[in-house]
Structure formats: structure tokens, C-alpha cells
Amino acid sequence: MNLPTIDTRYLFFTGKGGVGKTSLSCATGLSLSQRGKKVLIVSTDPASNLSEVLGTPVGHTPTPIAEAPGLFALDLDPRAAAAAYRERMVAPYRGILPEAAIQSMEEQFSGACTVEIAAFDEFARLLADSAATAGFDHIIFDTAPTGHTLRLLTLPSAWDEFIASAPGGASCLGPLAGLQQQRERYAATVARLGNPAETTLVLVSRPERAALREAERTRVELTELGIRNLRLVINGLFADETGDDAIAHAMAERHAAALATIPPGLAALPQSTLPFLPRGTTGLAGLQQLLDGTSPNTCRPVTLPEVTDLPPGLSAFIDELARQDHGVVLTMGKGGVGKTSVAAAIALALAERGKKVTLSTTDPAAHLADALAGETAGLTVTRIDPAAELARYTAEVLEQKGKDLTPEARAMLEEDLHSPCTEEIAVFRAFAHTVAGGTSGFVVLDTAPTGHTILLLDATEAYHREVLRTQGDLPEAVRELLPRLRDPDFTHVCIVTLPESTPVSEAEALEADLERAGIHPFGWVINQSLLASSTRHPCLAERAAYELPFIRRVQQHTRGRCVLIPWLAREPVGRDGLRRLVETEEKSHCCATA
Amino acid sequence: MPKLEVFDPALCCSTGVCGVDVDPALAQFAADLKWLEAHGVTVERYNLGQNPAAFATNPRVLALLQQGNDRLPAVFLDGELLASGAYPDRHALAAKLGLTDVSATDAPASGTCCAAQPAAGQGKSCC
Incomplete structure (x- = not known):
């Protein structure tokens, strides 16, 4: 130890x-x-x-x-x-x-x-x-x-x-x-x-x-x-x-x-x-x-059973999404499951099918720029940066609401805008505006980690109730956010998870939270599967065998609305890397035997 | 020393910036209250969301609340109801208090007029 x-x-x-x-x-x-x-x-x-x-x-x-x-x-x-x-x-x-x-x-x-x-x-x-x-x-x-x-x-x-x-x-x-x-x-x-x-x-x-x-x-x-x-x-x-x-x-x-x-x-x-x-x-x-220290490195050669009917690759979801020309795709899940890569791969694949796509991230650890080095026609990459959104929102409020105020009233408004609550509102508005972009093209968002996302959705719900009885000049994007998120023809939530115990439990909990908010997921993405990678190394094969019950659990839970992405020998960075996340059917249909 | 008591609807803060939409009238009213204080008026402000005890222990405020949340805000001057359902503007406050020096007010009338029409049941939800 x-x-x-x-x-x-x-x-x-x-x-x-x-x-x-x-x-x-x-x-x-x-x-x-x-x-x-x-x-x-x-x-x-x-x-x-x-x-x-x-x-x-x-x-x-x-x-x-x-x-x-x-x-x-x-x-x-x-x-x-x-x-x-x-x-x-x-x-x-x-x-x-x-x-x-x-x-x-x-x-x-x-x-x-x-x-x-x-x-x-x-x-x-x-x-x-x-x-x-x-x-x-x-x-x-x-x-x-x-x-x-x-x-x-x-x-x-x-x-x-x-x-x-x-x-x-x-x-x-x-x-x-x-x-x-x-x-x-x-x-x-x-x-x-x-x-x-x-x-x-x-x-x-x-x-x-x-x-x-x-x-x-x-x-x-x-x-x-x-x-x-x-x-x-x-x-x-x-x-x-x-x-x-x-x-x-x-x-x-x-x-x-x-x-x-x-x-x-x-x-x-x-x-x-x-x-x-x-x-x-x-x-x-x-x-x-x-x-x-008894567990580590005690990998014993395991014989993996012949595995059939594993979920298809990510392209199965892309085919379905590409029947439309607009809408919102949200990749959700715990941090570290690969939401950003999956979102970027979906965005790239849709753009390469001639769709107009905006890829946007609220992940504070934004590494989209790395994941998608280089330009692609039809694809725009944006980011919801809390600090920038806060500055923009503060300036907007002071300009629009502060213009008719006395100097001391304006000073008080400005002081109150320093409240930590303001950032939450600013980010929420930016999120709403990004989602609104899905009316005229595809918007693919990799959301922040689950905990934050839950809070964000809570905020959405609270705002929704508030909005119904507020008569101020709310942006249309904010008013329409929750109805949009709840419309399965408009919003496609992809729950991203890993084929392991804790991530699958967490994804199930996330799905339950979404369902409570009236949002029904489009499907699940099981990422980084060693079982689908065709490895035969004893340690990795042991881990691969360990994955199978979790993959089955997701297949059963989603009634087959899930895709499986193998652990890739090369990291999914750049356009070629992201394409490999999508084009994996032959591998995931294959079975890992030893 | 005159005493002004303000009973606000459930607001997250005196300027309402925590709400989904900022109401400039709230910021203006907060500034007007500061102005009154500078002119020797004692100002006490209670928010239903944060100081419910002040509402629960005041029979006159409780009676207003029984009629509906839209009776808030309620403004009392030395125990006399000055305004209910809307914030008075600086001119109205100054007139009631016999303050003649309104020179400091460069507040355009429109800034405070908005305050006269808060939406029924309006409560700025805090974030």
C-alpha cells in the first residue's frame, strides 16, 4: 500500500x-x-x-x-x-x-x-x-x-x-x-x-x-x-x-x-x-x-466468454440524429467519462454530414480546443466561460437597467451585482441562449459534471416556475428553455458512462434526476470499453470481463438504446481521433476472446 | 426623528439582482431610502423571505398579507400606512416627510414610476 x-x-x-x-x-x-x-x-x-x-x-x-x-x-x-x-x-x-x-x-x-x-x-x-x-x-x-x-x-x-x-x-x-x-x-x-x-x-x-x-x-x-x-x-x-x-x-x-x-x-x-x-x-x-496490496497485479489469465450482441458503435446514434437538421444534443455524465470527446465526435460527424453544427461547452476544464484541433466546414466551437458570462451579464444589466437610475442607485445595483448568485444567473442565461441556437442548426453541448448539472437543472426548474409569473422583459431563450429541454424531438440527451460499477450507478441516478425534471434521455453512450477493444492482456482482459455485467445492465435498462465505444489505442484527439470514436462498429461487434 | 418601515415581498436582496430579471425600480428605491437616511429619517426594511418574524408580529402587516401578496410592498411612516402594493417615489416620500431639499434627486420620474406597478404576486426569486 x-x-x-x-x-x-x-x-x-x-x-x-x-x-x-x-x-x-x-x-x-x-x-x-x-x-x-x-x-x-x-x-x-x-x-x-x-x-x-x-x-x-x-x-x-x-x-x-x-x-x-x-x-x-x-x-x-x-x-x-x-x-x-x-x-x-x-x-x-x-x-x-x-x-x-x-x-x-x-x-x-x-x-x-x-x-x-x-x-x-x-x-x-x-x-x-x-x-x-x-x-x-x-x-x-x-x-x-x-x-x-x-x-x-x-x-x-x-x-x-x-x-x-x-x-x-x-x-x-x-x-x-x-x-x-x-x-x-x-x-x-x-x-x-x-x-x-x-x-x-x-x-x-x-x-x-x-x-x-x-x-x-x-x-x-x-x-x-x-x-x-x-x-x-x-x-x-x-x-x-x-x-x-x-x-x-x-x-x-x-x-x-x-x-x-x-x-x-x-x-x-x-x-x-x-x-x-x-x-x-x-x-x-x-x-x-x-x-x-493483495489485489494489484494479481491478474490471472481469464478466458473471456464468446460475447455477442454488444451494443453498436456511436454511428448508430449519429444516423438517427442526422435525420433532422436542427436540435440540441447534450452529453451528460460524471466528470472523466469522456463527455467532451463524445460531444466533439458527435458534432464533427454531424458537420461532416453537411449539417450546421455549434459545439459548446460549459465544462470549466474546457479542453475542446485540444480535442478538436483544426477547422471543419459547418462546425463552430464556442464555450460558456463563467467569468466571461458574468462580465457580459453585469455590463448588460448596468447598461439596460441602470441607464435611468440616479448615480447612487446605479452604484447600489452595481454593488449587488457582485453577489456570487449573479454568476449562476449569467451562466444559466448563456446556457439558455446556447440551447436556443438549436432552432436553426445543431447545438452540441458537453455539460458540466453531474453535480453541477443537477444544480443547473434545479435552477432551470425554479426559473421555469418563476418565469411563468414574471412579466419582465425576459429573453425568449430563457422562457423557452425548459419546454425545449423537455421536447424529445428538439433535445437529445446522451448519457455518457463507463462500463464500471460506480459510473453506471451514477448514470442511473442522473437519468432519474432528468426524468424527474421531465427530460427523457435519447440514449446512453458506454465509453472506453476494454471488452470492445479486443485486448488479450491478462490484467486488461480481467477488467474487460468485469465490464460485461455492466454493459448488459445498461442494455437492459435502456432497452437497447445504447452504444458502445471501445478503449482506443490512440487518444481521441483531433479530427482523426474523434472519427475513430464514431467508426467503431466492426470492433464493437467483435468479441474479445482469449 | 421620523421612522419609515418598509415591508418588502420575498426578495433575495434589496435591489433584486438575484431574480431572473432585474427591476431597476428596486435599485432606485434602495437609493431613495439611503437619501432619506441622509436626511435624518430612520429606515427599517423587512423582507418576507428573510425577516418573516417582522411580518408575523405586526397585526397591520399581517392583515395586509391576508388580502394577498400583492399588498406588498407596504410602507409605513411613523405607523401610518403610506403605500401598499407599490413603492412610493422620492418626491412622494419627500412630500410626506416635509423635506424640501429634493435637489439631490436627479432621478428621472420614469425610474420610480415602474415601481408603482409590480406584477401581482411578484417575488423576485433568489437565484
């Missing part, structure tokens, strides 16, 4: 979805508890899979893990936290204030910003309030995917700065106003995050270029936030270059090349490396194997 040594009370794991943060935080927690420490593992991910990894249903209060004395876990579902916060604010007035007034109060607490703030408040409570975590020697945060994590981690300084700098003091804190008295707690949170004697932050990355670049981006941002006690864990290194399996060679080469070009800032961090595990790590027994 080669987990980082931890000597601080607080420990954070951060990295893209699917890099193994939950497994690593649980293994670290288990290891510490076995040394007699009392440990609390906390997940702040709306799509948490703590319960799955620990093999015990984890609740919203510290839940003891039966087979592991001293180990406790806690799920901080920001939506549940927001609901609890809303109820705390509203409940005392039920039966006192009229029902209509109660409803308008509840409306105030139903938006994404409230969810974000409620989540942050819970997070701050654990970090700043000694009573909430009294008795625990270590508190380990298995944080949400990077985009969401950063929002969460950025908030302390954002709020701290905001609260301190608002000159009127009565500024637009929105739903935070009820929490304003907890300023001290927020200040303590900021201090604790930046204190190397108290907090360690572990960046987790796969040994792949894109993942390492993402980790470097996170490192820079955290360093700028004053968080400098950082470690790096490279998880899942595949280093076997013996034998003649093309896929195994490609994977080992890709990992080695990625590590050879690791950004210098990352390379300077204390570093641990964990080997490729052919099976996912779920349950305490699996975690124990990870700790004991």
Missing part, C-alpha cells in the same frame, strides 16, 4: 470523477481507523457513492461502519441540506402567515444558489464548528468532481471577500442573509483550509495527460486560494509492457508518456502511485485488499 501519510486532522481528496477519490478516501479512513483513530469520512457530492464503496447505507449524520470500528461516514447531500435549511427558515411561520406568503418564502429558498450555500454551510459547519466533529481524530472529505469541488472550495474566500467588502452591508447576500451571523464560522473555514498543520489536500489523477492537466489546474487554483499543503496520488498506473497485446502496449505507453510530461508544479508535490486494479474497489474487503 502506498497511500500518502496523513498527519493533519482534515484531509481532502479532489480530482475528476472516476479517478478513485471515494475508494482512496475510504481506504485511507479504514487504514487510520485500524491504527486506533476515530475517523469521519464525508462526501459533499450530490451523487455520492459512499454507501456503495463502504458497503453500508450512509446517512446524513455520522454513520458507524459496522465492520470497521472507529470508522464513520456522512453524506452531505446539498439538496437535502438546502431542503432542511428551507424548512428551518419557513416552518415557524406556517399557520401564522397566509399560505400564499409561505409559498413565496419557499420560492426564495428553492434555487441552485440556496443549494450551493446550504452545502457550503454544512461544509463550513464541519470545518469550523468543533462541536460537530468533536471526538474525531481525522475528518476526510471525499469531495465532489473538480468543478463542483472548486466552487465549494472557492466559496470561502469569495464570501469572505464579499462580506468584508460590501460597503452598504445590506448587499445581495440572498439566501445567505439568514446565515450572515455565521461569518465567524466562514472565516474559521478559510483559515483552516489554508493551515498546513490542520489540512492536507490530496489531488488524485489517473496517469493520463488530460487528467494530469486538470490536476495541475486544480493545484494552481488551490495554491492561489492559499491552500498549499498538497499531495499527489497517481491512481491506476498500468506499467506492463511485456507481451504483444496492442492495447496493453498503448495503455502502458500512454501512462508512461503522461507521467513523463507531468506539469512541473505537480511533479514537485509529494507523490504516491497506486497500480492499475482490474476490478473496482467496493466493499470493505475490496478496500482491505487495496490496503494490503
Whole structure:
């Protein structure tokens, strides 16, 4: 076992979805508890899979893990936290204030910003309030995917700065106003995050270029936030270059090349490396194997069964989409499943069939430019950049709404526009405008990671209700957003997942969320399948065999509305790479036998 | 010292920027209140979304609320109802308070007129 040594009370794991943060935080927690420490593992991910990894249903209060004395876990579902916060604010007035007034109060607490703030408040409570975590020697945060994590981690300084700098003091804190008295707690949170004697932050990355670049981006941002006690864990290194399996060679080469070009800032961090595990790590027994080092590299030659009727390749979806000339394609799923590549491949394929296509991303780690180097006729690439959208929206409001105001009124409006809520609105509007573009051509969006997407959709729902009774001059794009997302002839949601336990569960949860919002997915894309790659390397074949039940589960769940993309020996970068994501039928129909 | 009490509908903030659409009248009214304070008026502002206790414990406000959310905003001057269902503009406030120095107001009338017609049941939802 080669987990980082931890000597601080607080420990954070951060990295893209699917890099193994939950497994690593649980293994670290288990290891510490076995040394007699009392440990609390906390997940702040709306799509948490703590319960799955620990093999015990984890609740919203510290839940003891039966087979592991001293180990406790806690799920901080920001939506549940927001609901609890809303109820705390509203409940005392039920039966006192009229029902209509109660409803308008509840409306105030139903938006994404409230969810974000409620989540942050819970997070701050654990970090700043000694009573909430009294008795625990270590508190380990298995944080949400990077985009969401950063929002969460950025908030302390954002709020701290905001609260301190608002000159009127009565500024637009929105739903935070009820929490304003907890300023001290927020200040303590900021201090604790930046204190190397108290907090360690572990960046987790796969040994792949894109993942390492993402980790470097996170490192820079955290360093700028004053968080400098950082470690790096490279998880899942595949280093076997013996034998003649093309896929195994490609994977080992890709990992080695990625590590050879690791950004210098990352390379300077204390570093641990964990080997490729052919099976996912779920349950305490699996975690124990990870700790004991008994599981890694014990790949035994497996005979893969003759596999028939695997899902077709991505071109099956392209054929169907290309019957139309316009509409919106959304690729959704957890970070790290390849949403961006799939979106870019779909956009390119549609453009090459003569369609007018706009490819747009809300992914903060936008690497579309890399994925689609070069120009293609009919294809436009755009990006929803939160900072740019915020600047644009602020300028627009000041120009349109501020033009008839007195100078001091304009100053107050400008001050309130500094509210952290404004960015959410600006991004939401940009998203709505991008979706509106689907009336005159194809718009392909790779959305932000699941957690954020859920919040975005929540916001959509809240806005939808608000819009129905607001008579202001709302842009048509905003008014029409939810009806458009709900129209299956207009919006085609492709759920992207990997053929593994956690990603499939997460994708199912995402689909359930979408269904609740009245949005019915077009189909599923199972990405990076080793089973479809025709590898015969023992380790990789063992992993490939492990994939089959998950592929079957998706096929059954979607009634066959799914496609399968093999793990590609060459990364899907550039036009040729993206084309290989689409043109894979003969491979995916083939069967991997050993 | 005269006291002005404002009971707002459920707003996320005094200028309403958190809503899906920004109402400039809210920013103007907030500025007008600052102007009143500068002229020695005590201003207390309550928001249904954030200070429900102030509504629940005031029988006159509660009575207005029973008639409907559109009775908000409600503005009281020393306990006397000055406006209900709309924000008064700076001129109206100045007249009631006997303030003659409206020179500081370069507010075009239109900026505050909008405030007179908030949509029924309007509550700027915060983000």
C-alpha cells in the first residue's frame, strides 16, 4: 500500500470523477481507523457513492461502519441540506402567515444558489464548528468532481471577500442573509483550509495527460486560494509492457508518456502511485485488499466468454440524429467519462454530414480546443466561460437597467451585482441562449459534471416556475428553455458512462434526476470499453470481463438504446481521433476472446 | 426623528439582482431610502423571505398579507400606512416627510414610476 501519510486532522481528496477519490478516501479512513483513530469520512457530492464503496447505507449524520470500528461516514447531500435549511427558515411561520406568503418564502429558498450555500454551510459547519466533529481524530472529505469541488472550495474566500467588502452591508447576500451571523464560522473555514498543520489536500489523477492537466489546474487554483499543503496520488498506473497485446502496449505507453510530461508544479508535490486494479474497489474487503496490496497485479489469465450482441458503435446514434437538421444534443455524465470527446465526435460527424453544427461547452476544464484541433466546414466551437458570462451579464444589466437610475442607485445595483448568485444567473442565461441556437442548426453541448448539472437543472426548474409569473422583459431563450429541454424531438440527451460499477450507478441516478425534471434521455453512450477493444492482456482482459455485467445492465435498462465505444489505442484527439470514436462498429461487434 | 418601515415581498436582496430579471425600480428605491437616511429619517426594511418574524408580529402587516401578496410592498411612516402594493417615489416620500431639499434627486420620474406597478404576486426569486 502506498497511500500518502496523513498527519493533519482534515484531509481532502479532489480530482475528476472516476479517478478513485471515494475508494482512496475510504481506504485511507479504514487504514487510520485500524491504527486506533476515530475517523469521519464525508462526501459533499450530490451523487455520492459512499454507501456503495463502504458497503453500508450512509446517512446524513455520522454513520458507524459496522465492520470497521472507529470508522464513520456522512453524506452531505446539498439538496437535502438546502431542503432542511428551507424548512428551518419557513416552518415557524406556517399557520401564522397566509399560505400564499409561505409559498413565496419557499420560492426564495428553492434555487441552485440556496443549494450551493446550504452545502457550503454544512461544509463550513464541519470545518469550523468543533462541536460537530468533536471526538474525531481525522475528518476526510471525499469531495465532489473538480468543478463542483472548486466552487465549494472557492466559496470561502469569495464570501469572505464579499462580506468584508460590501460597503452598504445590506448587499445581495440572498439566501445567505439568514446565515450572515455565521461569518465567524466562514472565516474559521478559510483559515483552516489554508493551515498546513490542520489540512492536507490530496489531488488524485489517473496517469493520463488530460487528467494530469486538470490536476495541475486544480493545484494552481488551490495554491492561489492559499491552500498549499498538497499531495499527489497517481491512481491506476498500468506499467506492463511485456507481451504483444496492442492495447496493453498503448495503455502502458500512454501512462508512461503522461507521467513523463507531468506539469512541473505537480511533479514537485509529494507523490504516491497506486497500480492499475482490474476490478473496482467496493466493499470493505475490496478496500482491505487495496490496503494490503493483495489485489494489484494479481491478474490471472481469464478466458473471456464468446460475447455477442454488444451494443453498436456511436454511428448508430449519429444516423438517427442526422435525420433532422436542427436540435440540441447534450452529453451528460460524471466528470472523466469522456463527455467532451463524445460531444466533439458527435458534432464533427454531424458537420461532416453537411449539417450546421455549434459545439459548446460549459465544462470549466474546457479542453475542446485540444480535442478538436483544426477547422471543419459547418462546425463552430464556442464555450460558456463563467467569468466571461458574468462580465457580459453585469455590463448588460448596468447598461439596460441602470441607464435611468440616479448615480447612487446605479452604484447600489452595481454593488449587488457582485453577489456570487449573479454568476449562476449569467451562466444559466448563456446556457439558455446556447440551447436556443438549436432552432436553426445543431447545438452540441458537453455539460458540466453531474453535480453541477443537477444544480443547473434545479435552477432551470425554479426559473421555469418563476418565469411563468414574471412579466419582465425576459429573453425568449430563457422562457423557452425548459419546454425545449423537455421536447424529445428538439433535445437529445446522451448519457455518457463507463462500463464500471460506480459510473453506471451514477448514470442511473442522473437519468432519474432528468426524468424527474421531465427530460427523457435519447440514449446512453458506454465509453472506453476494454471488452470492445479486443485486448488479450491478462490484467486488461480481467477488467474487460468485469465490464460485461455492466454493459448488459445498461442494455437492459435502456432497452437497447445504447452504444458502445471501445478503449482506443490512440487518444481521441483531433479530427482523426474523434472519427475513430464514431467508426467503431466492426470492433464493437467483435468479441474479445482469449 | 421620523421612522419609515418598509415591508418588502420575498426578495433575495434589496435591489433584486438575484431574480431572473432585474427591476431597476428596486435599485432606485434602495437609493431613495439611503437619501432619506441622509436626511435624518430612520429606515427599517423587512423582507418576507428573510425577516418573516417582522411580518408575523405586526397585526397591520399581517392583515395586509391576508388580502394577498400583492399588498406588498407596504410602507409605513411613523405607523401610518403610506403605500401598499407599490413603492412610493422620492418626491412622494419627500412630500410626506416635509423635506424640501429634493435637489439631490436627479432621478428621472420614469425610474420610480415602474415601481408603482409590480406584477401581482411578484417575488423576485433568489437565484
